[in-house]
Each structure stands twice: as structure tokens, then as C-alpha cells.
Amino acid sequence: MIDFKKKKFEGNYGNDEEYKKLLADYTKTIQKDLAAVKTDFFYLGVHLIDLYNSNTYSITFDREQLRIESNLAIGVGNCCSECFFAYCYEKFGLDKTQVSRYMNIVDEFGEKLISFDSAWNKYSYSQLCELLSLTPEQRKPVKPSWTIKKIREYKKSLVATSQQEEMDLPEAELPPDKYSRFEKWTKAQLCDKIFELESERETLLNEIEALKSASLDKAG
Numbered sequence: 001m002i003d004f005k006k007k008k009f010e011g012n013y014g015n016d017e018e019y020k021k022l023l024a025d026y027t028k029t030i031q032k033d034l035a036a037v038k039t040d041f042f043y044l045g046v047h048l049i050d051l052y053n054s055n056t057y058s059i060t061f062d063r064e065q066l067r068i069e070s071n072l073a074i075g076v077g078n079c080c081s082e083c084f085f086a087y088c089y090e091k092f093g094l095d096k097t098q099v100s101r102y103m104n105i106v107d108e109f110g111e112k113l114i115s116f117d118s119a120w121n122k123y124s125y126s127q128l129c130e131l132l133s134l135t136p137e138q139r140k141p142v143k144p145s146w147t148i149k150k151i152r153e154y155k156k157s158l159v160a161t162s163q164q165e166e167m168d169l170p171e172a173e174l175p176p177d178k179y180s181r182f183e184k185w186t187k188a189q190l191c192d193k194i195f196e197l198e199s200e201r202e203t204l205l206n207e208i209e210a211l212k213s214a215s216l217d218k219a220g
Contacts, residue, residue, distance in 0.1 A: 001104050001107060001108065001132075002049075002100070002103055002104055002107050004081035004100065005081070007055075007077070007079050007080055007081065008073075008076055008077070008080045008081075009075055009076060009077050009080070010055070010077040010079040010080065011058065011077030011078050011079055012055050012058040012059065012077075012078060012079055016059065019056045019058075019059045020056075020059065022054060022056045023051075023054075023056035023057060023059065023060070026047065026050060026051040026054060026056060027051075027091055029047050030044065030047050030048065030051065030091075030092060031091075031092065033047055034092060041102060041105070041125045042105070042106060042110065042115065042116055044102050045102035045103050045104075045105050045106035045110075046106055046110075046113045048088070048099055048102055048103050049103050049106060049107070049113065050113075051084070051088075052081075052084050052103070055079045057083060057084055057087040058077075058078040058079045058083060060083075060087060061078045061083045061086070061087075062078075070082055070086075084099075085099060101129050101132065104132055105125070105128045105129070105132065108128075108131075108132060109123075109128055109131075122144040123144050126148055127142075127144070127146070127148065127151060130148060130151045130152065130155070131151070133155070134155065134158075138158060141154070142154065
């Protein structure tokens with residue numbers, strides 16, 4: 001998955017003519033992709049990645065103005081993802097979710113930026129969107145013939161299984177409660193035990209006094 005926070009503080013503050021030309025070329029290519037997106041959405045994602053990595057969109061933004069309007073952190077650059085997403089929405093009518101999905105589909109399921117990995121070239125855009133949130137291991141059972149409903153039911157079963165596993169985890173062992181051995185005693189049994197201990201205490205105190213007296217007699 002693409003880390004869109006990576007370029008947060010990068011900036012380009014010039015108004016280079018070469019950047020303008022490159023940006024126009026990237027924009028024209030993506031607009032052509034949008035016309036064919038239903039049949040070839042892979043290259044739309046590829047060209048959005050190219051645009052993002054080029055930083056050419058940065059020349060269309062005043063860094064400080066965008067920071068204030070979008071409530072961004074002080075020091076954020078005009079190459080940050082917020083600028084990129086704003087440009088894509090303005091020029092292509094694609095919101096942040098749509099743009100990130102097209103790009104991440106290429107990143108997750110593509111053979112670099114050339115084509116889909118052979119394991120995924122039979123899947124539709126909607127299917128791949130559903131699979132983005134799964135791990136490579138969790139994606140393995142999913143077949144191209146699965147409907148979106150079936151994929152979503154499968155994802156729900158993964159969540160339920162995960163929750164059940166958490167519930168089944170053994171609780172951390174705690175030291176035994178020091179009073180637990182008395183839980184089944186009756187009131188009478190507890191009182192008898194108290195009387196017994198009091199008697200033993202009295203006996204011990206008498207023995208101590210006797211030892212003290214004997215010690216004093218020997219000393220005298």
C-alpha cells in the first residue's frame with residue numbers, strides 16, 4: 001500500500017516552465033485514461049502514480065494558502081498528498097478515495113507498473129477494491145467468479161473468526177485468592193476456627209511467660 005504521508009514536508013516552490021509542460025502531459029494522459037477506465041483501469045492507476053511521483057502538480061498551489069485553507073500542519077510542503085488529491089479532484093473529478101484506490105490496486109496487484117500480476121488479471125475493479133483491505137494470505141481463497149456479496153461475506157467471516165479467537169484466548173493466570181479456601185466454610189466452622197486460634201494464642205502466650213520466668217530464675 002502507498003504511504004501518502006511520506007512526502008508530507010516535501011516542497012517545490014518554483015514555477016518552472018518544464019514542470020508546466022510535464023504537468024500538462026500527465027494531465028492529458030490521465031484524462032484519456034478516464035475515457036477508457038471501464039475497460040482499462042490499471043493504467044489510470046499507473047499514470048496517477050507517475051503524476052504523484054513527478055511532483056509537477058506542486059506548481060499549481062500556493063503552499064501557505066493551501067496549508068491555511070486545508071488546516072494542514074505548519075511546514076507542510078506543496079508536494080504533499082493533500083496537494084496531489086486536491087489537483088486530482090479539480091482536474092479529473094476524482095476524490096481522495098477513488099484516487100488512492102486506483103493507485104493502491106496497481107501497487108498491490110500489479111507487476112511493477114507494467115501490467116497486472118497474472119494471479120489478478122481476471123478480477124474486476126470492484127473485486128480488487130474489496131481485496132485491498134485483506135492480507136496476501138487472506139486473499140488466497142478468493143476466486144474471480146466470486147460476487148461482491150460473497151467477498152464481503154467472506155470478509156465478515158474473517159472478522160468474526162478473529163473476534164472469536166480473541167475471546168478464546170486463555171486469561172492470564174492470576175495468583176490464587178488468599179481467601180478462596182474459605183469460600184465453602186459455614187459461619188459455624190469459621191467461628192470454631194477463630195476460637196481454636198484464640199485458644200492456641202493464649203497457650204503460646206502462657207508458654208512465653210513461663211520461659212521468661214525460668215530465664216530470670218537462672219540469672220538470679
